[in-house]
Amino acid sequence: MTRPPDEHPVVLLLTRFAVPALILLFYVTAALRFEYTPESTFATLVALDASPVSSVWSALLALASMLNIDPWLAAKVFSMVSCCFALLFSYLIAHEVVGDRLLALCVVLALSMQAWLIQLAPSGSGVGFALLLTLAAVFFLLRNDYLVASIIAGLATLASWQNIVLLPVLLLDAYINSVQKSRSAKVALSILLVFASVLLPWVLYALYTGAAVLPDEVGRSDVPTFLPHLSFEMVILVGVMFVGVAMLASRERQLLRLHTAPLLWIAIASFTHHVMFALTLPLIVVYAFFAVQHVMMSLGKARLAQAGGVLLTALLLAYNQFVLLPATTSLIDEASTTSAGLKSAALWLRTNAQEDESISVPPEHNRLVEFYAARPITTSGARFLISADRQVSGFEVVFDPVEQNPALLAASARYRVWRRK
Numbered sequence: 001m002t003r004p005p006d007e008h009p010v011v012l013l014l015t016r017f018a019v020p021a022l023i024l025l026f027y028v029t030a031a032l033r034f035e036y037t038p039e040s041t042f043a044t045l046v047a048l049d050a051s052p053v054s055s056v057w058s059a060l061l062a063l064a065s066m067l068n069i070d071p072w073l074a075a076k077v078f079s080m081v082s083c084c085f086a087l088l089f090s091y092l093i094a095h096e097v098v099g100d101r102l103l104a105l106c107v108v109l110a111l112s113m114q115a116w117l118i119q120l121a122p123s124g125s126g127v128g129f130a131l132l133l134t135l136a137a138v139f140f141l142l143r144n145d146y147l148v149a150s151i152i153a154g155l156a157t158l159a160s161w162q163n164i165v166l167l168p169v170l171l172l173d174a175y176i177n178s179v180q181k182s183r184s185a186k187v188a189l190s191i192l193l194v195f196a197s198v199l200l201p202w203v204l205y206a207l208y209t210g211a212a213v214l215p216d217e218v219g220r221s222d223v224p225t226f227l228p229h230l231s232f233e234m235v236i237l238v239g240v241m242f243v244g245v246a247m248l249a250s251r252e253r254q255l256l257r258l259h260t261a262p263l264l265w266i267a268i269a270s271f272t273h274h275v276m277f278a279l280t281l282p283l284i285v286v287y288a289f290f291a292v293q294h295v296m297m298s299l300g301k302a303r304l305a306q307a308g309g310v311l312l313t314a315l316l317l318a319y320n321q322f323v324l325l326p327a328t329t330s331l332i333d334e335a336s337t338t339s340a341g342l343k344s345a346a347l348w349l350r351t352n353a354q355e356d357e358s359i360s361v362p363p364e365h366n367r368l369v370e371f372y373a374a375r376p377i378t379t380s381g382a383r384f385l386i387s388a389d390r391q392v393s394g395f396e397v398v399f400d401p402v403e404q405n406p407a408l409l410a411a412s413a414r415y416r417v418w419r420r421k
Contacts, residue, residue: 015101026112030121040222041124042367055215056158057126075124082128083121089135106313115324126217130159154198160218162272173261244291337411344401346372357383388413
């Protein structure tokens with residue numbers, strides 16, 4: 001008997017080793033950008049000592065700090081590991097949606113080389129953690145395991161409040177995929193109770209400590225993943241996905257019903273915040289491959305579905321390699337070089353400035369300097385100033401990071417430490 005293509009021993013062997021290999025390759029690639037840390041990450045790290053934890057992400061970092069683990073290092077590692085597991089869940093979701101291991105492998109391959117994900121992973125931002133939770137919730141939703149999906153959706157909401165959209169998505173899926181409507185009401189009630197039980201402890205904690213009731217790692221993030229080049233890629237992927245959805249709506253409404261909830265999540269979440277696309281783009285990629293598969297099937301070319309998926313993968317890889325990755329790498333290198341100069345200046349101030357001597361820095365970098373200088377930052381009347389200006393009236397240069405590290409000359413802004421005369 002002929003084996004289905006998805007169950008062929010070669011395909012089984014390939015996916016068994018290729019998926020872990022791709023995730024490992026992604027981790028190594030992201031680790032090469034380990035020094036890249038946006039200002040929002042430093043804002044989260046500084047807040048650990050100054051205020052109650054603001055989300056489940058900052059709670060993880062606070063726990064690491066309590067265990068004497070460098071919170072900066074913890075943020076980076078947690079973020080990279082979260083993105084790696086997000087790739088794993090992308091594979092599981094893809095296999096659940098398209099039912100083809102090779103196409104699911106193509107999804108992971110395409111995602112693992114996405115420039116925006118390579119930028120997000122080492123940033124130390126809580127967005128990667130939120131991405132993992134949302135993908136995990138969608139996977140268990142597709143498996144109709146509403147209890148686990150509700151718990152994870154609740155945790156995702158405690159990472160960023162925008163993920164509360166997962167609740168109506170779960171309720172809708174439970175309703176449209178239940179044969180008996182009386183049973184769907186019981187399932188919906190269970191989802192509500194489980195979801196509320198996850199959120200209730202946080203609400204009580206926030207009211208008691210004065211922490212924000214609405215955690216918002218997505219809104220706080222300043223990881224500039226939304227670039228014009230990426231917009232073009234998204235338009236293409238959404239267009240391909242729309243073709244597949246339209247085809248299902250006209251020919252296979254029963255199958256479309258099974259995927260209504262994830263598609264609704266993509267549609268709503270993508271418009272709640274400009275960074276939320278990072279949480280939905282893996283699903284957009286999955287459903288783009290799903291669309292290619294069903295277009296081929298509708299043309300009577302089911303055997304070419306895998307070939308179509310491989311072609312789409314090749315196009316995505318080429319676009320990322322020659323367009324997106326160079327632009328993103330340039331941005332990361334520039335940000336990392338600038339941060340290195342500011343870090344050097346902040347560490348000098350930490351050693352050489354007295355405790356009662358105040359510091360002023362550019363507002364776009366105040367949290368970075370505050371983190372490494374280990375002291376508050378003022379806006380005016382400071383004894384020391386970090387500035388990229390060539391001349392500052394009433395101040396003199398006392399430290400130039402470039403003198404210690406000439407490579408910092410590559411930065412567009414040359415920050416130096418100035419002291420009031």
